[in-house]
Amino acid sequence: MRDNLLVYKVDWLTIGLYLALVLGGWLNIYAADFDPDQNVGIFSLSMSSGRQIIWMGTSIMLITLIMLLDYKFYHTLSYILYGVMIFFLIAVLLFGEEVAGSKSWFELGAFKFQPSEFTKFATALALARFLSATNRKTDDLKSQVIGFLIFGFPLVLVILQGDLGTAMVFGSLILVMFREGMHPVILIAGIGIVALFLLTLLVNQTVLFIGLVVVMMLLIGLVAKNPRKIAMVVVGSVLAAGFIVSVDFILTDVLKPHQQKRVMSLINPNADPLGIGWNVTQSKIAIGSGGLTGKGYLEGTQTKFDFVPEQTTDFIFCTIGEEQGWIGSFLLIAAFCGLFLRLVFLAERQKSVFARIYGYGVMSILFFHFAVNIAMTIGLFPVIGIPLPFFSYGGSSLWGFTVLLFIFLKLDAHRMQVLQRL
Amino acid sequence: MSSRSIIIQAIILMTALVFSIRLFSIQVVNDDYKLAAQNNIVQKIVEYPYRGLVTDRNDNLIVYNTPVYDLMIVPKEVNLEDSAHICGLLEIDHESFITKYSKARKYSSILASKFIEQIPNEEFARIQDQLVDFPGFYVLPRTVRAYPENTLANALGYVREISRYQLNRDTSNYYKPGDYIGIKGIELQYEEILRGKRGLNYKLVDVQGVVKGSFNDGEYDTAAIPGQSIKLTVDSQLQQYAETLMEGKVGSIVALDPATGEILAYVSAPSYNPNLLSGRGLSTNYGTLQEDSLKPLFNRPIQAMYPPGSMFKTVQALIAMQEKVVGPYEKLMCDYSPMGDHAPLGLYDVDRAITLSSNTFLYKIFRRVILQEEDDNMYIDSRIGLEKWNNYIYEFGLGNALGVDLPGEKSGNIPTVRYYDRVYGANRWKFSNIYSLSIGQGEVQVTPLQMANLGALLANKGHYYTPHIVKEINGVTIAGAERKKVSIDTAYFEPVLQGMSNVVKGGTGFRARISDIEVCGKTSTVENPHGEDHSGFMAFAPRENPQISVAVYVENAGQGARAAAATAGLLIEKYIKGEITRPWMEAYVLRGDFSDPKPQKVVKKDTVSKDSTNSNEGQSTSL
Numbered sequence A: 001m002r003d004n005l006l007v008y009k010v011d012w013l014t015i016g017l018y019l020a021l022v023l024g025g026w027l028n029i030y031a032a033d034f035d036p037d038q039n040v041g042i043f044s045l046s047m048s049s050g051r052q053i054i055w056m057g058t059s060i061m062l063i064t065l066i067m068l069l070d071y072k073f074y075h076t077l078s079y080i081l082y083g084v085m086i087f088f089l090i091a092v093l094l095f096g097e098e099v100a101g102s103k104s105w106f107e108l109g110a111f112k113f114q115p116s117e118f119t120k121f122a123t124a125l126a127l128a129r130f131l132s133a134t135n136r137k138t139d140d141l142k143s144q145v146i147g148f149l150i151f152g153f154p155l156v157l158v159i160l161q162g163d164l165g166t167a168m169v170f171g172s173l174i175l176v177m178f179r180e181g182m183h184p185v186i187l188i189a190g191i192g193i194v195a196l197f198l199l200t201l202l203v204n205q206t207v208l209f210i211g212l213v214v215v216m217m218l219l220i221g222l223v224a225k226n227p228r229k230i231a232m233v234v235v236g237s238v239l240a241a242g243f244i245v246s247v248d249f250i251l252t253d254v255l256k257p258h259q260q261k262r263v264m265s266l267i268n269p270n271a272d273p274l275g276i277g278w279n280v281t282q283s284k285i286a287i288g289s290g291g292l293t294g295k296g297y298l299e300g301t302q303t304k305f306d307f308v309p310e311q312t313t314d315f316i317f318c319t320i321g322e323e324q325g326w327i328g329s330f331l332l333i334a335a336f337c338g339l340f341l342r343l344v345f346l347a348e349r350q351k352s353v354f355a356r357i358y359g360y361g362v363m364s365i366l367f368f369h370f371a372v373n374i375a376m377t378i379g380l381f382p383v384i385g386i387p388l389p390f391f392s393y394g395g396s397s398l399w400g401f402t403v404l405l406f407i408f409l410k411l412d413a414h415r416m417q418v419l420q421r422l
Numbered sequence B: 001m002s003s004r005s006i007i008i009q010a011i012i013l014m015t016a017l018v019f020s021i022r023l024f025s026i027q028v029v030n031d032d033y034k035l036a037a038q039n040n041i042v043q044k045i046v047e048y049p050y051r052g053l054v055t056d057r058n059d060n061l062i063v064y065n066t067p068v069y070d071l072m073i074v075p076k077e078v079n080l081e082d083s084a085h086i087c088g089l090l091e092i093d094h095e096s097f098i099t100k101y102s103k104a105r106k107y108s109s110i111l112a113s114k115f116i117e118q119i120p121n122e123e124f125a126r127i128q129d130q131l132v133d134f135p136g137f138y139v140l141p142r143t144v145r146a147y148p149e150n151t152l153a154n155a156l157g158y159v160r161e162i163s164r165y166q167l168n169r170d171t172s173n174y175y176k177p178g179d180y181i182g183i184k185g186i187e188l189q190y191e192e193i194l195r196g197k198r199g200l201n202y203k204l205v206d207v208q209g210v211v212k213g214s215f216n217d218g219e220y221d222t223a224a225i226p227g228q229s230i231k232l233t234v235d236s237q238l239q240q241y242a243e244t245l246m247e248g249k250v251g252s253i254v255a256l257d258p259a260t261g262e263i264l265a266y267v268s269a270p271s272y273n274p275n276l277l278s279g280r281g282l283s284t285n286y287g288t289l290q291e292d293s294l295k296p297l298f299n300r301p302i303q304a305m306y307p308p309g310s311m312f313k314t315v316q317a318l319i320a321m322q323e324k325v326v327g328p329y330e331k332l333m334c335d336y337s338p339m340g341d342h343a344p345l346g347l348y349d350v351d352r353a354i355t356l357s358s359n360t361f362l363y364k365i366f367r368r369v370i371l372q373e374e375d376d377n378m379y380i381d382s383r384i385g386l387e388k389w390n391n392y393i394y395e396f397g398l399g400n401a402l403g404v405d406l407p408g409e410k411s412g413n414i415p416t417v418r419y420y421d422r423v424y425g426a427n428r429w430k431f432s433n434i435y436s437l438s439i440g441q442g443e444v445q446v447t448p449l450q451m452a453n454l455g456a457l458l459a460n461k462g463h464y465y466t467p468h469i470v471k472e473i474n475g476v477t478i479a480g481a482e483r484k485k486v487s488i489d490t491a492y493f494e495p496v497l498q499g500m501s502n503v504v505k506g507g508t509g510f511r512a513r514i515s516d517i518e519v520c521g522k523t524s525t526v527e528n529p530h531g532e533d534h535s536g537f538m539a540f541a542p543r544e545n546p547q548i549s550v551a552v553y554v555e556n557a558g559q560g561a562r563a564a565a566a567t568a569g570l571l572i573e574k575y576i577k578g579e580i581t582r583p584w585m586e587a588y589v590l591r592g593d594f595s596d597p598k599p600q601k602v603v604k605k606d607t608v609s610k611d612s613t614n615s616n617e618g619q620s621t622s623l
Helices: A002-009 A011-032 A048-068 A072-095 A115-132 A143-163 A165-170 A174-180 A182-204 A205-222 A228-255 A257-266 A276-290 A316-348 A351-375 A393-415 B003-029 B032-041 B081-090 B092-106 B123-131 B163-167 B184-191 B236-245 B279-291 B309-322 B350-355 B359-370 B378-395 B417-424 B433-438 B449-461 B490-506 B564-575 B584-591 B604-611
Strands: A097-099 A102-108 A112-113 B042-047 B060-074 B114-118 B137-146 B158-161 B181-182 B197-203 B211-214 B230-232 B249-257 B262-269 B331-332 B347-348 B464-465 B470-473 B483-485 B518-525 B534-541 B549-554
Touching: A011 A048, A011 A393, A048 A393, A072 A115, A072 A143, A072 B433, A102 A115, A102 B470, A115 A165, A115 A174, A115 A351, A143 A165, A143 A174, A143 B490, A165 A351, A174 A182, A174 A351, A174 B003, A182 A205, A182 A228, A228 B081, A228 B230, A257 B230, A257 B378, A276 A316, A276 A351, A276 B032, A316 A351, A316 A393, A316 B003, A351 B003, A351 B060, B032 B042, B060 B123, B060 B279, B081 B092, B092 B114, B092 B137, B114 B123, B114 B137, B114 B279, B123 B137, B137 B158, B158 B184, B181 B184, B181 B483, B184 B490, B184 B518, B197 B249, B211 B309, B236 B249, B236 B262, B236 B584, B249 B449, B249 B564, B309 B350, B309 B359, B309 B378, B309 B433, B309 B449, B309 B490, B309 B518, B309 B534, B347 B350, B350 B359, B359 B378, B378 B417, B378 B433, B417 B433, B449 B464, B449 B490, B449 B534, B449 B549, B490 B518, B518 B564, B534 B564, B549 B564, B564 B584
Parallel strands: none
Antiparallel strands: A097 A102, A102 A112, B042 B197, B060 B114, B060 B137, B158 B181, B197 B211, B230 B470, B249 B262, B249 B549, B331 B347, B464 B483, B518 B534, B534 B549
């Protein structure tokens, strides 16, 4: 009886988009793995697509479980879940397996398990619980600092694992802080730091300093009558200058060698097309060769002949780009875009602040994955290994994203049962 | 909905927009990626054509192809632990193995590059079986030139991999790095015929370079077309005999068939073994040959230029008769002035002047050709005369390249009015400045080929066919050589030919005398300011229905009567009779010592020359 009600209350549009992305991903995983010499079917367990069916099936079980549990359960357990995941993150640092330079995997028998994937939803829940507490004002400094700490703590732990890509995902929760009243300067400063970092790599330092001085002069001109703002601009500029100078230090001491190379290859992928620039170059070639309408399903030569690396996981978008062309790529982007806008819409209609904040957290994390993943395949961002949500091959990531999304859908389904708080 | 929410939605839409635009630019607008994708998966495999074969006029093989093997390396697949074994097998030291390996690796670790080039067939047979044990190595067969007879090197030229410089200058856009190209000689001249056409197969490959099938079902594949074969005009037997005669000497021999202009023999001495400039040793051998002080790479028959010496007297006499400044049988009194002379004092007509190689007679008739009193001014008169003379000379194929089908032919030098104007100033020279031309000395220079051609022209009594060395291409006779005629009446040839016949019968050319063949010839002793004179002889035979004309130059061998005349005589006999009836003459030439005249019955001329005074002009001693 209650289940029947849930079927009517749950947001089928989001579920539809979810299913479309998962199935689309599954078909493309097969295409990326496909070898014309060995005629192996899409269901074969020797193919990634065959194993992905297992992950898809178990995801349905997870969804069922999430839907069956009481919606209040997530609010109640958020801190506990967060604590457990933090514990796992520390444990993986001590006992984990090192894979490709990152110590972020547990090996449980035949299966590998990546706790950082599940820390994402736990952190989003904890942040939502903290910020939604009745007695907090999200624009006061103390709340903000604690908010930052909630996602800053796992971020640091994941950096320690050596997985910068996933760590940056936690940073995306800054978007939630912004929605909940954080001063926009912090968001702008955050984006500014990333932009300045990339500019430092791309542009000659002297030119950059001249540009900085020019921008500073313009800003001072704009706020000429306000000595306090002038002081702020000057301080900001000095900080920016200091940042530019310290980028060298960041490059050599903060980033790992393979990450340094990936950052450098963004600047000039042709400098060493067979070495560090290989991934980006081949990825762009595969996507670029797709043309307007693509080469057709299973007809992509670049992916079929293994020119694109990691083509079922981080570079799955290449398969779409090559085989479905611009039209297919555009439809995929539109689908993601639709999902994100729908999530914003759903979040905004929540009566519960907790659900709203969590909704934004879900959207931020998914959006960050999407933006960085696509940007790196088309050469707009350094290659950092994060998957395309729902699309890329992989159990941990599919489970993680599914849990993240469906907890929100469960909360959304029960939005009318929540008394207006605050 | 809060304004913050709208900003967030704007960020989402902006991102989607940026991605769509970026994708549109790399997928739809920019074609570079499509090309790069094709380059990724399509590997062009070149099929090199067989170069055309070269045979002599009797179908004896002169140039063929022999297989060699380029050892290719795919660095990624090489097991470096095997390196000691590989070094042992290939007989290279470990250091060069590492150098070659690193070089290949630097180029690409997954694409094949040449490890060792042009392994000869015998060596390949030795390593072939063991090579399969070493992953990352395979062989690509190629062919290089091989020469069964060590002969005709300078005429043939050679073949080597095209250089970067040549590639940059190639306007035909045919050549690619790694192609072979003809350098010098026939290989260069007939490059487009001999080379054939490269075949190209397009294969699909994966990232490891493993072939996955043909591209578009082989629609764009082309098969290699072998080069066409060439039949030379050269008579291999005569050629080899001529080369034997020139062994240990410096000089040239050219023999022509006067009836066609076909080159029967073509010797540049010293020569080299053409096999040296093929295959692996090419570069080192080329260096050695180039440093050789005797210049074996110098293509003497068409590039060496000598003063013609007394051979030129035949031409001068013909011009003078045609200009009607001397009658065919007109006698002139000749003493030893104004030129030094070996010929005795007396009355000379054309026949006798040629027989005894009279300098004085030639001086006199040349003076009449140049100074015909067309103008009162001696300078202007000389000018008019020389211009007239020049026009005749060019008809004899002198002063310009004959147009033989070999690259690098020199034109020789015939001084012109413009030349003397430049040297002396306009109208500041007259006959007395140029008279040494009369006996083929001074500024006039000719190639051995031009002299052989002069022999053919005299044999034909007034015409010749452009000399050529290729007879047939792929079994099809090439269009007949151009017939060129001089504007000299046939009648005027008689006294000249009679004189030449007498030269051989009883004059300086006696060493070319052959019983029952009437040989016409003329010796030249070519002035050489740097050392011993050059020995020259130009001849044809038989006088009626001539079959062969020959020019022989032997450098630093003294009088034309000795080395050159003897050599020419032997060649003529060999060609016409097929055998040598005068073994002592053959021995004389083979011995190669021409400083002492071989004791002979006919010594009259020598006595005369001993009597003669030294040249008063410090110029010419010309027999």
